[in-house]
Amino acid sequence: MILDDFFAAAETFDEDALARVLHPEARISEMPNAINRNGSERDVTAAREAFARGKGLLARQSYDVHEVVEAGDTIAARVTWRGTLAANGQELTAHIATFTQVRDGRIFRHATYDCYAPFTTE
Template identity: 35%
Template sequence: MTQHETHLRGLYAAIESGVTGDGLRAFWHPDAEQIEFPSIMRPKGHRRSLEEMIAGSAVGLEIIRDQHYDVGTVIVQGEEVAVQLTWTAIVARDLGAITSGTKLVAHVAAFYVFRDGLILRQSSYDCYEPIEP
């Protein structure tokens, strides 16, 4: 396992265990950005800076619980990493038509760029399974 793969698996484990704020900041380069391409949950896509990611981490714990990352394929090429995974979580409170207790499942292709051993950019394509309460 490469250093970058170990770093990403550490990030996923931290998120699963509810780490927020500065605990997550340790995984990201100060100039980091996160890009989510359009999906059912983000129809227009979304782009966030590191500060927005950190602020959103605490809010995320209010919205979802029991997150899990089932990592499949990991391809490392220099400072770039491609990961195929399945993400699952439970909705913690009603989100419009999505009720509390609903299980969310997304099949994800995520692409990372590292700088100085930290994540500089994450781009992800999230394909959600049908959402049923």
């Protein structure tokens, strides 16, 4: 499934794989959350730039997909994301709902609603 390919590309920071799954006119929306207080709306170029920044900030990340519902060209998923900050090894966790629209076999619209677990300060 295209969503699995998207998460696999993100998990491994594989920019070529990301380019293969995103439609040329894709838009990636991140709703406001604890990390991105204002949210964001990115085209493919901006999404790739954010992807590269994430690669520099995180030592690793993973996506655990719990549930997927497909309706026509739309995929809704419930996912847990975990990331480890490269700078200090702090673990972050977000419980995410995603809504993805597929066009021509690629991701055309992808919106995330990220709910971060409380941050620890040690």
